[in-house]
Amino acid sequence: MTTLIRASAAQQQGKPLRLAKRVLGAALIAAALVRAISVSAAESYPLSFWAAQTVNGLVLGGVYALVALGYTLVYGILLMINFAHGEVMMIGGVAGFFGLQLAAALGLLGGSSLAAALGLLLVLSFGMGVAALTGVTLERVAYRPLRNAPRLAPLISAIGASLFMQYSVLLIFGVRPMVYQRPPLIADGIRLGVVFIPLTGLIIFVTSLLLMGSLFVIVQRTKLGRAMRAVAADKEAAALMGVDVNQVIAFTFLLGSALAGAAGVMLGLHNGVIKFNSGFIPGLKAFTAAVLGGIGNIPGAMVGALVLGLAESLGPSALGIPAEYRDIIAFSVLVLVLVFRPSGLLGGGEVEKRA
């Protein structure tokens, strides 16, 4: 079926058009490279600047990767974009804010470094827990009743859920941004030669690698993971084999949302503030990352996120354009990937059918 559709799509596009597309893509990349080289020759930023930007990009990439995994997991199973995923992340961040306040009030964060580390771990798990609960509720209320509905219905329902969550947070907690008080334990950073690495950045990067590793183990090595892969491959067949499809889908949302919650807490710690709309743009970018790596593909999401984070932090200075255009770079990457390589960097195959 897939090959048939691909063939017909290719036929319709015709050879000259495809060739033109390839040439255009190559030309775009070449133009970007030439521009980058000429700009860097002209501006000559110091090495420490580039190093700092790289660190920044990797940290950003770590956060995006955690969110992107949620998109990829859900897409892999339900073939739908969980548009409200960014908001799940935001709610995790809000929960993390309150967890942090509570931990600070209990005096957990000011004491010995062991107690502070434990406190931070608790805050992180609280954020993950609340986000997981939100994600599972979201699936139950807004997506499950629509599993057999027309194509656009779940997406529109997701847009509604996304707006609902954003503005509920605004109504309930008011317009004041929630300012994360960074505990003294992680307020500092380390210096490696010319590079200054903030501790929050290091923690984010390491934690996201750890979480991604555990996700990989869950999906590949556990019984539930096997059930997830079975449902992703064929829902009906999995149900016939005795897999509780509803439960597996709920579990998928739980996993993805917990990761997003962790990302929300980390974003709060890194940026220092969470607002009702803090999840929207990062969510969109994480989706971009998932598409960039090949949606439905777990390692792809990580690679895509790191590439996107680097492109975003290095891009404006490399291309010699103002930093306000950062978001434009991310969205252009999304458009270009979808146009020139819809299966993503690591993806092979079935995007045509699913898209």
Next chain:
Amino acid sequence: MSIVLPVLRDALRRGVIAFVVLAYLTLVGLPARLGNDAPLIFALLAMVVLGLLLRRAEDCRGWTLLVQGFLAGAVAGVLTSALVGGLAVLVGSGVRLQQVLDKLTPPNLAAWLGVSPAVITRNQLGIIEVVRLALWLALAGVGGSMLARLFRAPLPIPAARQWRWLVIALPFVALGFVIAMGDASFPLVAGQRSTVRLLFALLAVGSGMLALRAAQPGLERRLVASALLVGLAVLPFVLDQFQNAVMGIVFIFVMMGLGLNIVVGYAGLLDLGYVAFFAVGAYAYAFLSAPFSSPWFSQQLTQLGLPTTQPLLSFWQALVPVMVLGALGGVMLGLPVLRLRGDYLAIVTLGFGEIIRLFMVNLADLTNGPRGLLNIATPQLFGYDLGNPRDMFILALIGSGAIAFIALRLERSRVGRAWIAVREDEEAAQAMGIHLVRAKLLAFAIGATFAALAGQLYAARQINIFPENFSLFVSIDALALVIVGGMGSIPGVVLGAIALKGLPEVLRGVDEYRIVTFAALLVIMMIVRPAGVLPADRR
């Protein structure tokens, strides 16, 4: 025992769901808005929620259902009163909850408990008020179980044939009220006369769409349609400035919605960046009519030796370039996304919309950045200035009428059938010999042209435009009105615009809750009635 346990479990489940709904509404501060009526309205709400939940109860013999309702209501009541009472005591004993939870003010909690705010601030809340609340909700549960019976019965489908004249008469009755209320001697609510009148005007237009659907196809429908057109033509001349201004915005959104309806409703291409074309139209007209606001543009004109202090083109002359630019914009968006479908398309178009907005903000040389383009010319006709709300409403009406006519003709043309085929199944459509590229590009181009026209009218109406007028929410509003009305249905678009852009003006008081209500409505709508209020009839 074996019967009791599941009953209790179900009661707990239903009670908790009702409690979550009530707790949410408390946290967003609705009781304070409702004032003294809060307990009654909330009890009614709990009744409906519990009724819907009990509808599915397996055991439906009379008294069991009553008991189940009572139990569920009691669970909800105990939880809610514990929450509200606990919060009230906290607030009363000086905990500054409001610093965290914005809406937990003493009046909010007091309205729920049916006491005066002073009772809460002085911490004089008695146990009786809290128990009263719990009992009240338990009673609502009993009411809910009665409602459940009603919900369970098959929906009484009105015999449309015989009763259709009532529906058809409705818009004209509403219009009659609007006209009668224009007379100062009309015995009605002095303070809110203008708002009530607006409500009736909106009702007249909205029910007109229902009447159109109720009338039987053929001569009858044509007669009703012409009578409705006459009614619409009368409307601008009987309404006052404020009412005309609201209707003007509603119909600018109708123009936009009709354009989006072609892209989403007919061709099934979900476009979340539709505001981009609206912005293209508005900014194009702004450049042409107020070149002095754009630094770069006025500089270019001075170099060419042209005057920059007056409009380059009049409103009518600008129609042509605006439409051309809109169509070009549509094709430019359409070309790269031709192969994408569904969700992917939605995200990419969303990205495009954001890119356009970011350019509007950041390309300060061209667009004057967030300071916006100012002093845009209003349309003139034979020396008359059409910039006032009434004439703007008339222009929007004419625009919507023209677009609706074109859309209707397109829908029934070869192109329209091709779009619908593409929407239903791309592969099958292609196999039937439909040129996918042409069909999709045409849909994007035509939809964008209509949006650009709406944008031009909007710019002329606003006189000053800023990037924040073209945020993502305009796209979402436009999409939502198409969906709520019924995708692919022209009367649906009008009804959707009335519901989403007009009614909020009447309900100014609940403006704060507009987005949440509307977001919840989107989800509920997709679950209950995915085809919209007035779905397109299949031919």
